[in-house]
Amino acid sequence: MTGIKRTFTYLQKYLLPTAGALLSLLLVNAANLVSPKLLQRLIDDGISDLNMDVVWGVVIALIGVAAVRGIFNFLQGYLGEVTSQGVAYELRNSIFEKLQNLSFSYHDRSHTGKLMTRMTSDVELVRMFLGSGLLHLVSAIFLLIGTIVMLFTLNWKLTLLVMLILPGVGLIFMIFVKKIMPMSRIVQQKLGTLNTILQENLAGMRIVKAFAREGYEIERYGTANIDLLDANISMIKLFTAFFPLVFFMGNIGMVIVIGMGGLLVINGTLTLGELVAFTGYLIYLLMPMFMMGMIGAMLSRAEASAQRLFDVLDAKSEVEDAPDAISLPKVEGRVELRDVRFRYIGAESDVVKDLSFVAEPGETIAILGQTGAGKSSIITLIPRFYDVSDGAVLIDGKDIREVTLDSLRSQIGIVLQETTLFTGTIRENIAYGRPEATLEEVTAVAQAAQAHEFILEQAEGYDTPVGERGVGLSGGQKQRIAIARALLLDPRILIMDDSTSSVDAETEYKIQQALEELQKGRTTFIIAQRISTVRSADKILLLDKGALAAEGTHKELQETSELYMEILETQFAGQED
Known part of the structure; x- marks a missing residue:
């Protein structure tokens, strides 16, 4: 239960309502344990002796017990919810903050729908256990111990007979918890998969309709929904097998008490009031056992969810500030990539290979290449969305791994594709x-x-x-x-990743006119899709399979690079200024 134990640290901010809920719980159980003793006195000293003073006294006492139980039941529920909602608030904030600080590579590997499930369903299951399950667990333990003590004080021989059923109930409970834990984890995984499909479908609804794939999406969602249904049904089967067994063991205990207790009453070694009190306490003995089943299921699901939450909270960011990172002063805009190699996590080969170039302050750099040449990868290395596998990225001669991310990115303007x-x-x-x-x-x-x-x-x-x-x-x-x-x-450095791909030629011309003025004094990197961008660039970087195939101006590359001319023909054919 390492996940649940770790969530207890979030209770530190809510110690007062937690203590109030526990105190209320103890008072409720104390009131419960008093009730059978009052019934014993009612029968033995009131009804049997025809003493109405005792009867009225017990009635008043029972009303008081009921009032105490009602008041502190309310306080227990209210304070428990205050605590659990507070913990859920802290967990959601912690996870959201963690997601903000995790690097691009983590989000590349994670499905949005599954992260949404962790932020919602998993947090709610943990909250429900802390607000209800944990209190009921403490209540069950206190009630179980208190009831056993009261049973022994009434009749230790009859209590020993009843204790014979406890090992059987304990064995059933252990088997139940052992089986429910992996089932709970599977249910949450299936729910995450279902939410991923839902999120993708809603985000891509225009594409779905454009390609008339509604039927396929309905079938895909239905298949995942059936998987979730089957996982839930399997868990329900376990519940329906567990509780009848526990009830059966409880009924055996009740039969023992009624049979042997009745014999003791007839023999005069046990009063009728004591027998009634004993059966009352026996119900309190069985109640925690039933509660344990529900709590065990809730605990198992909460533990599975807690582990999934801490999987996110424990995730390591591949890109983070160095311990001795300094704030990057206002930059001039000189950008250098020095012998850079880069590979995405899980990829089999480098997408950038031994790349070196220098962009002087105020220069406009156009980046060209076939699809998959590594154009977008280069511009994600400059603001340090990813760390290079080898080599270094320098701004004004400073390795960007030696400065804080905030001070770096606040000086880089980015327009993504x-x-x-x-x-x-x-x-x-x-x-x-x-x-x-x-x-x-x-x-x-x-x-x-x-x-x-x-x-x-x-x-x-x-x-x-x-x-x-x-x-x-x-x-x-x-x-x-x-x-x-x-x-x-x-920004001193401006990055534009195909940023004018969705505008018409006239609008792009207007934007280019504005940017020509704005680019003065800025180092600008553009992944170009139009010939006008290429022609006006101070320098063109021509990439081929992650390596720098050539660099120079438009005119220089026309004279020296066959690959450049091939790209002009294939990517820019038919474009006009």
Whole structure:
């Protein structure tokens, strides 16, 4: 139970409500243990002796016990929920913060749907155990011990007979817990798979409909849903086999008590009130056993979920600040890759091989190559989304592994190939990297990115809400907003990964005109898809299978590189200035 034990550390912030819940629980169980003794007195000293004073006294006492039980049951439930909700809050925050700090390589390997399951279902199962299961476990242990003590004080011989059923119940319980644990883990894995399919389908709904694959997606989801159903049914079968066995053992104990207890009452060695009290305590003895079954199932599922949560919390980021990392001062923009080799985790070969080049401050570098040549990999190494396998990336002569990630990335503006907009207004999306930016500053970069005019055409201008993932905006509009977002940082280094691929030639021309002015004093890397970008670049890096095949200006490469001319023919044929 290492996972559950580790979640106890999150209880430290909630010691007061936890202590209150435990105290309330103890008082509830104390009230429960008093009730059978009161019934014994009612029968032996009240009803048998026809003493109404005793009867009324016991009735009043029972009302008091019921009141105490009700009040502290409420407090136990309320304080337990306060504690469990607090722990769930801490867990969600911890996991979300961890996910923010994990490197790209972790997210490359992880399915979004499965991470969503951990943030929701797994956290909820842990919360339910801490808020209900743990208290019931403590309650069951306290009630079991207290009941055994009370049984021995009433009649130790009859109690020893009843104890004969406990080893059998314990064996059944151990088998149950041993089997339910792996089943719980399988159920959560199946749920994660189902959520992954759901997340992928919702994110790619336009593609599904465009290719008329609704039937296939329904079948795929249905298959995963059946797997989850079968896993749940297997767990239900175990439950339905366990509880009848426990009830059967409990009934055997009750038969022993009624048979032998009745004989003792007839022989005069046990009073009727003591027999009634004994049967009452026997119910309290069996109750924890039934509770243990439910708690065992809850504990097993919570443990499986806790382990999955700590799998995320224990994950190591391949890219993180060095212990002695310093803040990168304001850069001039000189970028150097020195003998760089890079391979994605799990890949069989390098995607970048012995690559070296220098980009001087203010230069515009166009990166060209066939698909899979390593273009996008290079630009992800500069902001240190990934660490190089060998060699070094230097900015102004400083190895980027020696500086903090925040100080590095805050000086690099990035427009990725896949444009992502967040829920909020257009203004908030542009100011994502600088939330404190004024409207004038936001407007200025929007104008530079040729976005100002279409933004003013929106219903509420810059305060127009952006739909989920930018629904309602064209691809070109989203990319212009993304460009404005990068420019607002006023970065010394600008990276544009196919950032004008979704705009028409006229819009791209306008953007290029604005960027030519904005690129002055900035080192700009562009993965180019248009001939105009290539021609205006100060330097072109031509990649072939991860290696640098040639570098130079457009004119120089036309004269010296057959591969360059081949790429011009295949990728840029038919394009006009």
